Amino acid sequence: MAGCKNLIGTFMLQIIVLALFSLHAEGQGLKVGFYKKSCPQAEGIVSKVISDVMAVAPSLSGPLLRMHFHDCFIRGCDGSILLDSPKGQTEKFSPPNLSLRGFNVIDRVKLALEKACPGVVSCADIVALVARDVTVATKGPHWKVETGRRDGKVSLITDPINPVTGLPSFTSNITVLKQSWSLRGLSTKDLVVLSGGHTIGMSHCSSFEERLYNFTGKGNNGDTDPTMDQNYVARLKLKCKPQDKTTIVELDPGSFKTFDDSYYKLVTKRRGLLQSDAALLNDPETRAYMIKSTSHGSTFFKDFGVSMVNMGRIGVLTGSQGEIRKVCTKTN
Template sequence: MTTSKNSFGVFMLQMMVLSLLITLQAEGQGLKVGFYEKTCPHAEKIVSDVIKEVMAVAPSLSGPLLRMHFHDCFIRGCDGSVLLDSPTRQSEKYAPPNLSLRGFNIIDRVKLALEKACPGLVSCADIVALVARDVTVETKGPFWEVETGRRDGKVSLFSDPINPVTGLISFASNITTLKQKFALRGLSTKDLVVLSGGHTIGMSHCTSFESRLYNFTGKGDTDPTMDPNYIARLKLKCKPNDQTTLAELDPGSFKTFDDSYYKLVTKRRGLLESDAALLNDRETKAYLVQATSHGSTFFKDFGVSMVNMGRIGVLTGSQGEIRKVCSKAN
């Protein structure tokens, strides 16, 4: 009887995952490059101008603003749900994996400029996608054409980002989990290793990798897959139980979008376990090596994978709404 119940439970879980996958695979329909060409022809320039101003004074926001697009798309699709406030702190942005996100005020600033020029036309979901591209460009990264036409969702739940099956990817994920969670959203293993390259800009709290330095298996040991010299350097920066200090994901060029992240990972200096995990798969490891060579296609590939991610679970046509303010439904 117990076996039968367990089998039924597994079956139901598989059906739930399949249902989500089918939903997410109808993505991208209704999106197109230049969606606002006629209705708000200067929309993309307005976004770009604001981001140029922001990056000139606060370049450290590039990583968080790029990551915001990931966190939005991976939960309920790219619908701006990560932006929604909740008086009872029960929306996505208050879930533990999202507490380190920054730059919501920048999204609000962009929205304000767009509402002034073209009221009620440009969605917050599109703003997040355009901002991700523009902060990449402003940190010397690639330009890609962003498909637009997304509409904003009205639902944002605290429980979604922390769902063990469909939630956000943990920084401690192994390669199997990483591949599964990307596949669940219709993304390939190549998308996984390419989008991981976004860690070339940004920072991470010491708490995200503390166990690798001080207590990897619960015996006061270090992670044997990490370069011991790198561990020694990180220990100088991050003491046990340090809740506030930030470390560079790509030391030396964390404000510049380049391929040095891949060089670090191949030298066993990936900061997070999810970075180091890319060495544990034949396809992802091959890409790491290719991305550090003269024939690297990383910049081109990053744009392609960002477009792929930007199609996840989008609302288009008459679905959803165009929020007047990004932090609350109309």
């Protein structure tokens, strides 16, 4: 009985922590043009590096955009996703983050900024600016990025997989997804808009294998997710065999290197690759937005910029909090 009480107490504490966390999602201290005087060329430097990278490695656009999401959802947008440790015990090495790529691009941007303006631009701001610039580089929308974040000093491998405060899974249902966004001060609209970022990028077969071969968990290879378009299932099975851990598949077949609204068209046709994509059809608000985004009245591009700004305000460190790292992979 005592053990049960302790478990309930721990759970309630985590809820309280998250509630407080979401109260700090207003982004106080952030502003557009924060480096106007201290490093006026900062955004131009980031843009130039990203332009050079995208010219030779456009497939990094998806992972670099996702990096901002994975950073902000754990401890807020503080650059904690970037930290290394001698024993690999930071967020970067947690299972949900092992598929992230492009950390060397962040390092390249930081190096260029340190050369121009030593000790001025935070790694957390670099992640936010890079997310915007890879979106623009793939023909997506441009938005004004609020800056002024400072870098956190803590990064734990267990944080992204915490059952209460961790990253939402690609197998999450709509209830879990809405709760995860809400606890971080984000709306249901932010959820469906930011999910549209899946218009660029790839996913490993292992992320959706159960939808193809073992949906009910009974071990029957013919047990597919009945909500998926069966023609789409057949095509995926040609690419992904059971237990395939290495093959990657386009999240938005046909235009995965171009930021557009075709993601919504695919999901509404029951061709969303991940369960968390398909789950957006199970809520009146998210479903209505998806249908709207398949029409000429789509506001997706404008909305995406707004929701990215909202996400970029989660749990930020400003003023005298945190630090400005000299190198993004380690604290000063």
